[in-house]
Amino acid sequence: MNTDKTRVVVVPCSGIGKPFGTVSREAAYELCDELRPDSTRLVALAKLVLGDAAARELVGQHPAVTIDGCKQMCASKMVKQSGGTVANEVAVLDVFRRHKDLKPEGIAQLNEAGQKLARVLAEEVAANLDSREQPVKGASHV
């Protein structure tokens, strides 16, 4: 079985200073470490910005889920600039609009609402992944 064809890379926002960026990363960890460790692989946006060969190769070979903290959509843009394909483009703000009660606060440490928002976002992405091909084993972080 060619596992590479079904693995998805996850690229979250790398912004600092705002809770929405933190939510994107927390959601990515939740997704890759807890919810779908066998079918996802986390790629650091900073590595794509630096042109890291391994990261670019991963993004070039696998569909990407991008989780952006704001509408500048840096993760999505960077995946595309790196030659990758964005299979699912998620913005934290859009998820927050559907869950107004989960207002994220805090940057280094999210408040409870922010943590719940990250969980909700991760679950939504996981559900989206489930509607695609069957997951494969071999999760790791790059």
Added chain:
Amino acid sequence: MPEFLETTLDKFTFRVAKDRLYTPQGAWVFWMKPEAPNRVRIGLADYLQQRSGDVAFATVQPVGTGLVAGERLAEIETIKAMVELPSPVSGAVAEVNPALDTTPEVVNQDPYDKGWLAVIETTDWETDRAKLLEADVYFSAMQVEAQEELKKL
């Protein structure tokens, strides 16, 4: 389509529509004459919406609400902050932009047209109007403020 004054500071470009008046805080007021000489349309200037960040929710006082100039007209929650917008004029809310319910990002995408917030039936337009800034005056003040903000980055 209005004409704009435009300035680029660092990587940011800010536009000011020339066909309306402004509050010093960055709300615009468009006098809807001759169709509705007692009505004004209100929204956020480009600089204010960019500085405030992506809009998550925009809540405007409901139609029929009476306001004295300076009372809260709208609350705009962005990814950075909660922005309270005082009404630039006295009167009653006559219309609220229905797009704010489903696509509040329109405030960021098209602040001078589709991203308007409310229409107010004014009760003392001549008095309120005298307190507002012409576009070129607001443009100059906005540039100074933007330059100060950029120094903090």
